[in-house]
Amino acid sequence: MITSMILYGQFFTRVPIPIPIDKPQEKFNQGIQYLTLFGLLLGAIEALCFYGLSFLFPTWLCWIFLLVIDGMITGGFHLDALADTADGLFSSRDKDKMYQIMKDSRLGTMGALALIYYYVLMIGTTFYVSSHLSLWTNVFLAAITIMNTKTGVALVFLRITNSQKEKGLLKSWGQIEPWRAIISQVVSIIVIFLGVGYRGLIAYLAAALFVLVYKKWINHQLGGFTGDTLGAYASICQVVFLIVFAAVVKL
Numbered sequence: 001m002i003t004s005m006i007l008y009g010q011f012f013t014r015v016p017i018p019i020p021i022d023k024p025q026e027k028f029n030q031g032i033q034y035l036t037l038f039g040l041l042l043g044a045i046e047a048l049c050f051y052g053l054s055f056l057f058p059t060w061l062c063w064i065f066l067l068v069i070d071g072m073i074t075g076g077f078h079l080d081a082l083a084d085t086a087d088g089l090f091s092s093r094d095k096d097k098m099y100q101i102m103k104d105s106r107l108g109t110m111g112a113l114a115l116i117y118y119y120v121l122m123i124g125t126t127f128y129v130s131s132h133l134s135l136w137t138n139v140f141l142a143a144i145t146i147m148n149t150k151t152g153v154a155l156v157f158l159r160i161t162n163s164q165k166e167k168g169l170l171k172s173w174g175q176i177e178p179w180r181a182i183i184s185q186v187v188s189i190i191v192i193f194l195g196v197g198y199r200g201l202i203a204y205l206a207a208a209l210f211v212l213v214y215k216k217w218i219n220h221q222l223g224g225f226t227g228d229t230l231g232a233y234a235s236i237c238q239v240v241f242l243i244v245f246a247a248v249v250k251l
Helices: 003-010 024-030 034-054 059-074 076-090 097-101 109-130 135-157 168-175 178-196 199-221 227-250
Strands: none
Touching: 003 024, 003 034, 003 199, 024 034, 034 059, 034 178, 059 076, 059 109, 059 135, 076 097, 076 109, 076 199, 076 227, 097 135, 097 199, 097 227, 109 135, 135 178, 135 199, 178 199, 199 227
């Protein structure tokens, strides 16, 4: 487990961890059951910052700071994937051209819009829920929101189909055993229920169902997942979860 956590820290964050890992591709796949646990650890660190900032700023502003802190720690890892995915899939081109567009490091119009929509929805939903929840529930929700990036990735890993153009680590994803991703989801469900109760479970269910639609769409458009389309669902999962959670809170 420790090896997996170190490897995920090296892969998903900008934090320098100078510890060599033998056979990283194999270790990455074999540690998927710990992926949301890593997300929880990352979320707990950022939620601690959220709590500290709450002594100086209103809760809604702490949510904005959380997004800034997460971007600094992760380097916008999943947001880059979201932007690339939007540029490619909404380009109205054939599969080969879509793939080429996603590999282009330049930000296109659809990618920029995707990032704008992401931040508008994240800030809007958290602004609303922050005034309807206690401080500690906000702190728990902050940790869960960060964890949900890895919850989303693990959801996609359940019976993933890879694009034929992917190689290396990406090509090996199809070999990930489903039970590993299932355990990762069990961890998420337990944490979400303990942190925010039944409302969180309803929001999680929405994200878990939405991934089925997302998978079908990606497989139809590209014939399988790429690194970008996988990473994009990390951010999409956050947004779907918070939208549904806010709706349940309002009810």
